[in-house]
Structure formats: C-alpha cells, structure tokens
Amino acid sequence: MITPLIRKLSQAVDFSDDDLATLTRLTSRQRTVGPRTALIHEGDRPGPVRLIMKGLACRYQSLPDGSRQIVALLIPGDFCDLHVAILDRMDHSLGTLSNCDIVEIPRAAVLSLIETSPSITRALWWATLVDEAILRNWLVNKGRRQADLQLLNLFCELLCRYEVAGLAQGDTFPLPLTQEELSDVMGVSVVHANRTLNSLREAGLVTFEKGSVTFPDRARAYEVAEFDPTYLHLTRRR
Amino acid sequence: MITPLIRKLSQAVDFSDDDLATLTRLTSRQRTVGPRTALIHEGDRPGPVRLIMKGLACRYQSLPDGSRQIVALLIPGDFCDLHVAILDRMDHSLGTLSNCDIVEIPRAAVLSLIETSPSITRALWWATLVDEAILRNWLVNKGRRQADLQLLNLFCELLCRYEVAGLAQGDTFPLPLTQEELSDVMGVSVVHANRTLNSLREAGLVTFEKGSVTFPDRARAYEVAEFDPTYLHLTRRR
DNA sequence: CGCAGCGTTGACAACCTTCAAATTTGGTGG
C-alpha cells in the first residue's frame, strides 16, 4: 500500500521492494487517539517513536499565562521524536488536534531499522532536515511577515505537504482546526486570526471553512505569500 | 586544550582521551573570516561542515523586501550544517557577524568520525537536538512574548550558552552586534529594538553596551523572562 | 574638519490585543 509516509519519503529516496515491505510492516499496528489528547508532555522522558498515519497532531509549548504556542503541525506521514531518545526530558509537548491514527514504534525497532537499511536511514534523516527547514520558515514568517501573509504562507506550506502525502484534492486540503487552535499556530489572538481569515477570503486568496482550506488561485497565492517551496526539498515531480 | 566545543559536548557525553585527541586534531586547522562575510548562500550546494571556534556567526534568510530574519546565532563550539549534505540545496544562508575563526571539515572526515567514535556521534547528535530546541524556543518567544521579554529571554539563552562554552565572565557575555543586526534576530524594527534595550536597561534587567551584555541580577532576569534553561539540556553542573 | 555609521528620539500611523457582546453552528434531547 502506498501510504502518506512512503509517498513523502520517496521524495528523497528510491526504495527497494524490501524497504517498502519493511515500511509497510512497521506501520501495520495502529491505534486511534481522540482529538485534543496529549501524547507526551513537556518534562516527560521520551517514549516510543510515533508516526502519524491519519489526522492532525502538533508540537506545542505551554506558557505560564495559560497560552500556548504550537511549533509544528504533524500530518499523515510525519514522524514525531525520531531522534529524541538521546535527550533525557522532552522540552515540549505533543498532542493530537483531530482524531488520529498513530503508530508507535519501539525505539529498538527504529535503531535496528537504521542498521539494516541505509536508504531508510537516509530518508528519515532527510525528513528531520525538512522538519527543521519548516521550523525556520515559521520563524521567518512570524518575524518578518504580518498576520495575513504569514497565514497565507502557512497554508501554502500545508497544501504542498498534503499534496506530497497524497491527501490534497486539487487545491484543497483538510485542516481540522478551530480558529483558536489556528491562532496558537500563528501566535496571534483568536480575534485577529478570525479577521485575518476573513480578509484573505475577501481578497480571494484562500478560504478556510468546515475544516478545509481551498485556494481559488494557487499561483496568485504563492506569489502574494512570497511562497517558494524550495525549502520543503521536494525533489520529485508529481 | 579545552575548547568551547569540548566544553559544550561534554554536557552530553563523557569523552575518552582518544575522543578528546580526535576532536582537538579535527579543529587544528582554522582560518579567519572577517565580519559580515557570507559563508554559504541560500540556493548553494552544501559545502564542508563548519565549526565556529571564535566570534559570532548566524543563519539567516533574506526576504524580497530587502529585510532579513536571523534564525540562529552561532557561537564558539557550534557546528553549522553538520547534516545538511543530504539536501541538494541550502534553504538558508550562513554568514559571520563579527570576526570569526572557523574550522572547515571535509564531509568525508565527519562521516569517518561517525563510524569511528560512537560517543562523538552521540555528542554531535545531541548538539543538533539542542539547536532544534533553541529554534523552537525562538518561535515561542516571537509568537507569545512581546519584544522586551523576548529579548530578555534571548539574552538569558545566550548567557547560558556562553557559560557552557566557557566564554562568559560572571554575568556578562560578549555580543558583537549592532542594534540593526539585533533587530534582525528579534524580528522587530531597529527603532523598536533600541527602545526595548533602553527599557530593559532602565528596568535594571540587562544592559547591552560596547558589544557586551550584562545582567545586574541574573535570577530576577530569569524570572521576569520566564526563562527555564531546561530546553538547553545542560545535564552537567558547572 | 568632515564624513559615515551607529544610536537615539519624537510624532504619527498601522497592526494587533483585549474585552465584551452578538451571532452562528452543531449537537442533544424532547
């Protein structure tokens, strides 16, 4: 089966049939987690490696004043904490946003996988580099763009990521978030997130309704958002 | 010789004498680079692994409007692009801020190092995880704190990092930046960076003068900035 | 001296937050 994971990693690496079988076997035992459920909390010891198969999850950090900042959105095919075993404590939390199907892989299994297959190792490594690049882009977004362009840019990123995962439908992708949660991603107030969404819709750039984001004119959105997907390192054409 | 690099990595790993010798040998051939010099540019192919021995460098991204966002500050003992060989293009730029002494290590040397010494491998891995944690904290800073606390928090982070490197003097550390460059780190205008610095000084929290940052009362600064160094994963006491 | 770069200040405008309230939506039970 071609899973979002395989689609994504195939951007970086040509897998052998063996590799594909290994990846498929690895992801056979899934469990379902409800929305808004904590997976692991800041301060906890790192647990198993998690892989999102379905739904939307996030990394976030809670602040003393009760607010939180989401620092990563995890879509199907994304790994969490692939590497974090080396640290003794989690420095951020991980939780679901929507209903999720998740695979939990014992750390030992990942390590032996790394010894067995160089191409899978390379692919996982690549994936963590892309995650880092995304994080840097979020920082640029927050630091140097105002809320409307920041949000538009974010939506462009997500469209690309969903496309790679094979989960976009044309210029539409699912985003099972409330505006409040979206505002935690953007680092703005809920009220302002709402106004920003409205202004983008009125400008004909994107709409976000009923858990879906749609681009009426993707090329224009890319241009307005100054979105250059290079940083996502999608080498394969689709 | 106990270099900033060794001091830093010793936070995570106990090195054997062999490891220490290897690290020392690796960093023997340095070259000096002037201030405000590009090391590698967005879009370039990844080059050798670079290690900052002296001075201050940064990762940054330039924007169409001519502004830039600095997404990482690199101090002595920090690696650049340890892992980036796997990508075909740089998605950000790297440049010096002050005069720097830099070591350039051929990628092959790093790879063989990784095969030779598990403890060094582990230490390098740990270092990249800390870099990621720092990046996440910058995003939280930018997303959920206003300029004054954001800046204070940043200074706290840098104090800790300079201490680990053995380059802090009490509650003071060097920061060879103009306010303009600092504003590129903070993601605010120069004018606002200036006002923020003044208000922090007037509040008796930090001063930034003549290229040095000084904390009159570090404990209070930590508290006000909501700074919890946990995310820097400094396991060793000092 | 004169210049250039950097730091500082004031005034005003734009962006964003907060608070409060109204409206809509979606789900539940009658």
Add this chain to the structure above:
DNA sequence: CCACCAAATTTGAAGGTTGTCAACGCTGCG
C-alpha cells in the same frame, strides 16, 4: 421537527504594541 445549549465564530470599540519616517547626536576615523 423543534427547543435548547455549548462551542465556535464574528463584530465593535478602545487601548497597547510596534512600524515608519524623519531628524538629531554621538563616535571613530581618514
């Protein structure tokens, strides 16, 4: 189907934070 309720979204108004523009002062250096 409707009433009801909780959650989510939307709107207005006021105030705080930050950006922009412009001017001025300081400092180091040729």
